[in-house]
Amino acid sequence: MLEKRETAARERVEGLREEAARLAEVLEAAEIELDRRVSAREELVEALAASAAESTAVTETEAERETAPSPVPVPGSTVPPWREGLPVTVLAPDYQRIVGVVEERAPAGQGPLKAREIAVGLGLETTPAKVEGVRSKARRLAERGWLLLEASGAFSAGRRLVAVPDAGSSA
Structure with a gap:
């Protein structure tokens, strides 16, 4: 009788593990889709x-104001292309x-970081969904x-100029 109960409990645990794994995959796919949609909106x-x-038609003074980086970044705002003199605080x-x-x-000379290592450095869980979110943002920065x-x-770490079509008309 105890063996039957143990077997039933073991089967229930395995079933719940499979369901949790399936739900984690569904969640990861949904978060990846969300990230793609955010990227599309930003583009x-x-x-x-x-x-x-x-x-x-924009006057010279208005054009200068438009190209000046905003002093306070807005969460969810686009990542501007890096250029000389542009501080990290615009991000x-x-x-x-x-x-x-x-x-x-x-x-420290520790070499390049994988997305999972960046997630750990940020204090995030290393679930696939969190790591993919970090990877997506790091790729956008790159x-x-x-x-x-x-x-x-x-x-x-490092900076490089990137070719931006119409770089003069938008920041």
Whole structure:
């Protein structure tokens, strides 16, 4: 009788583990889809801003104000392409923290960081969904010149200029 109960309990535990694994996969897929949609929205906002800047006649002083980085970053705002003299403080707080973690390891000569290591440095859980969110943000930073993306898929500290179409009309 005890063996039957133990077997039933074991089967229930295994079933619940399988269900939890399935739900984790579904959650990860949903978070990846959310990140893609956020990226698409950011690209659309950039494209619309560039289009509006081209179609609107802007005076010299207004153009200077538009290209000046905003002093307070807005969470969820787009990542501007890096250029000489542009401080990290123009990035949203999440992006600033990622750059900080990667740069913190650079002086110690510890080499490039994988997304999972960045997540640990940020104090996040290392669930696939959290790591993918960090990877997505780090890739965006690398695409815009704030970090360097190594061939291994790891990220290292460094800046590089990136080619930006119509760089003069939008920040």
